[in-house]
Amino acid sequence: MKKVLIPTKLESIAANTLKAAGYEIIQEADTPLEEQIKQHPDTTALIVRSEKVTPEIMDALLNLKVVIRAGAGYDNIDIVHARKKNIDVMNTPGANSNAVAEEVIAMILAYYRHIVDADNTTRQGLWEKKRYMGSELTKKTVGIVGLGNIGRLIVKRLQGFEPTLLGYDHFLARQRAINIGVTPTSLEEIFEQADIITLHVPGGPSTKGMVGADLLGRMKNGSVLINCSRYGVVDEEALAALKAEGRKIAYLTDVHPKDAAGDKPSAAVADLLLPHLGANTIEANAKAARRAAEQMIAYFDEGNTSCVVNGESPTGLNPAHLHLTMMLGTFARIAGEGKPIRRIDCTFYGDLRTYRKWFTPKILEGVLPHAEKGLMPEAAEESLREHGIVFKAREPMDDKPYEDSITLDLTTEVDGEPVTTSVRGVVTEGIPMISRINTFHGLYSDMRGNTLVLRYKDRPGVIALIGSTLASAGINIDNIVAPIDHACGEAMALIKTNKPVTDEQVAEISKGIDALSAFAVSL
Numbered sequence: 001m002k003k004v005l006i007p008t009k010l011e012s013i014a015a016n017t018l019k020a021a022g023y024e025i026i027q028e029a030d031t032p033l034e035e036q037i038k039q040h041p042d043t044t045a046l047i048v049r050s051e052k053v054t055p056e057i058m059d060a061l062l063n064l065k066v067v068i069r070a071g072a073g074y075d076n077i078d079i080v081h082a083r084k085k086n087i088d089v090m091n092t093p094g095a096n097s098n099a100v101a102e103e104v105i106a107m108i109l110a111y112y113r114h115i116v117d118a119d120n121t122t123r124q125g126l127w128e129k130k131r132y133m134g135s136e137l138t139k140k141t142v143g144i145v146g147l148g149n150i151g152r153l154i155v156k157r158l159q160g161f162e163p164t165l166l167g168y169d170h171f172l173a174r175q176r177a178i179n180i181g182v183t184p185t186s187l188e189e190i191f192e193q194a195d196i197i198t199l200h201v202p203g204g205p206s207t208k209g210m211v212g213a214d215l216l217g218r219m220k221n222g223s224v225l226i227n228c229s230r231y232g233v234v235d236e237e238a239l240a241a242l243k244a245e246g247r248k249i250a251y252l253t254d255v256h257p258k259d260a261a262g263d264k265p266s267a268a269v270a271d272l273l274l275p276h277l278g279a280n281t282i283e284a285n286a287k288a289a290r291r292a293a294e295q296m297i298a299y300f301d302e303g304n305t306s307c308v309v310n311g312e313s314p315t316g317l318n319p320a321h322l323h324l325t326m327m328l329g330t331f332a333r334i335a336g337e338g339k340p341i342r343r344i345d346c347t348f349y350g351d352l353r354t355y356r357k358w359f360t361p362k363i364l365e366g367v368l369p370h371a372e373k374g375l376m377p378e379a380a381e382e383s384l385r386e387h388g389i390v391f392k393a394r395e396p397m398d399d400k401p402y403e404d405s406i407t408l409d410l411t412t413e414v415d416g417e418p419v420t421t422s423v424r425g426v427v428t429e430g431i432p433m434i435s436r437i438n439t440f441h442g443l444y445s446d447m448r449g450n451t452l453v454l455r456y457k458d459r460p461g462v463i464a465l466i467g468s469t470l471a472s473a474g475i476n477i478d479n480i481v482a483p484i485d486h487a488c489g490e491a492m493a494l495i496k497t498n499k500p501v502t503d504e505q506v507a508e509i510s511k512g513i514d515a516l517s518a519f520a521v522s523l
Ligand SMILES: NC(=O)C1=CN([C@@H]2O[C@H](COP(=O)(O)OP(=O)(O)OC[C@H]3O[C@@H](n4cnc5c(N)ncnc54)[C@H](O)[C@@H]3O)[C@@H](O)[C@H]2O)C=CC1
Pocket: 071, 072, 073, 074, 093, 094, 096, 097, 100, 145, 146, 147, 148, 149, 150, 151, 168, 169, 170, 171, 172, 200, 201, 202, 203, 206, 207, 210, 228, 229, 230, 254, 255, 276, 277, 278, 279, 280
C-alpha cells in the first residue's frame, strides 16, 4: 500500500479520495515535516502547500516518487534535487487562481476605501469621515504582470469596473495577450502608466528583484503596487528608499520570506499586510485538495505526468526540437568565434511557441558549454543573465510561413560593436537541419556530424579548390550545399566531411580560397 504524507492543512477530500482508492494516508498539519518523515521513512508521496521540501527531506525518503504542491507556486520544493533523485513534482494549476484574483480586488477596494483603518477608528468611537476620502477602482488603468492562471482571471473579474488593462508576460505571444483582453505593454510602460500594478509571476531566482529601483521609480504618485506573488519579486529596500523621499506609492502585500508568526520585514513599507491569504478560501482549499488526490491517482494508475513541473520537457514537445536548439546555439557560438556574447534573441514558430520556455536550457547548453547542464527553464534564464547575456524570446510573426522552426540570433561584441549571427533550423524526418545562416537561405543541411562553413566571393572553381585541399588531407566530402546571396555576390558553402576539419586545415582552405569567413563545427 502506498503511503501518502499530507503535512498541511488541506481539505479532507484529498485524504478521503485517496483512502477510497487504497492509499494509506497520514495527515498531520501541526508537526513539522522534518519530524514526520522520521516516523514515516517509507512514504511514497507527499502533498504539501507552502511547507518546504528540502533535499534533506527527499534524501531521507528512499521510496519517495512524487511530491504534489496543492497550489500554484512550487518554489518551496527543490525541484532540481527532486529531478536528480527521479522524484516528480506537480502543482495543481489554476486550483486557487480565483481565490487570489478575488483577494487582489479585495485589497484594492480595501485600500482605496480605507476599510481596515476606518473600521478600527469607528470602533474606537471616532468619526473620521473627512480623513477617509476614498478613490474608485472604476475606469482605472490596471497593469497585470504575469498573465498565467491568476493574471487571466483578474482580467475577467475586473471587467465590471471598466478598466484599461495593460499586460506583460514574457512567455506570452502578443496576439494571445490581446485575446486575453489586455494591451501587451512593456514592463517600463506599465509602471509609468498604471494606477494599479498587480504581480502574478512565479517566485525564485528568475524573478528575484524583478521590480527594482528602476521600475519603482517610474510609478506615478498615488499609484498602487500589489504583491500577491512571492516575497523577493519586489525590491522592498528600493521601495522604502523612494517612500522615504516622499514618493506616494502604496504597497499592498500578501507574501513574506517565511509563513510564520513574528516580525515582518515588509511591515514598514507596506500599506496593507496580509498573512499569505491568497489561496485561503474554503473553495480553493477544496479544489486544490481534490485535484491533488485525482492527479496522484492518475499518476500512479495511468502514468499521467501532465502536471509534472520538473520533467525534462513537457508532453507534446518533440525532443528533436530541443536538440536542434542546442545545435543552433553551438553553431552560432562557433560562428561568433567565441567572442563575448551580449544577447540572444530567439523566435519559436508554429506550435513551438507554446513551449518556448523549455528551450532556454538548451540555448544555454549551446552558447555556454561550460555552464551547468540540466537546469530548469527559469534557472537557465537566470544563468544566462548571470553570464551577462540578455535573452529574449521574440514574438513570432504569424504571417511568416516558417512552420515549426526556430530562429536564433546571437549578438557578440567585437571591438565594442555588436555583431549578430542569425541562424534558423527545422526538424525534417527527425533530422535537425540548419535552413538559414544570416542572408544565406535554403541551406537545409543536416547539422549532425562535421560541417565546414565557408563564405566567399562567388566565382567558378572555388568548390574544386576546397575539395582538392580536403582530399590532400585525407578528408572525404559527404555532402555540399552552397547557396549564393545575389544581393552581395557572396556564396556560403556548408560542406559535410567524414572527419572533423582541424583549425589548421580550416585556415589553409580559408587562405586558399580567400574566404570572408571560415569555421568548422562537429556536433
Ligand atoms: N498569495 C498567494 O496565496 C498565492 C500566490 N501565488 C503566486 O502566484 C504565482 C502565479 O500563479 P499562477 O498564475 O497560478 O501561475 P501560472 O504559472 O499560471 O502563471 C505565471 C505566469 O507568469 C509568467 N512569467 C514567468 N516569469 C515571468 C517574468 N519574468 N516576467 C513576466 N512574466 C513571467 C508565466 O509566463 C506565466 O504566464 C505563483 O507562482 C505563486 O508564486 C499563487 C497562488 C496563491
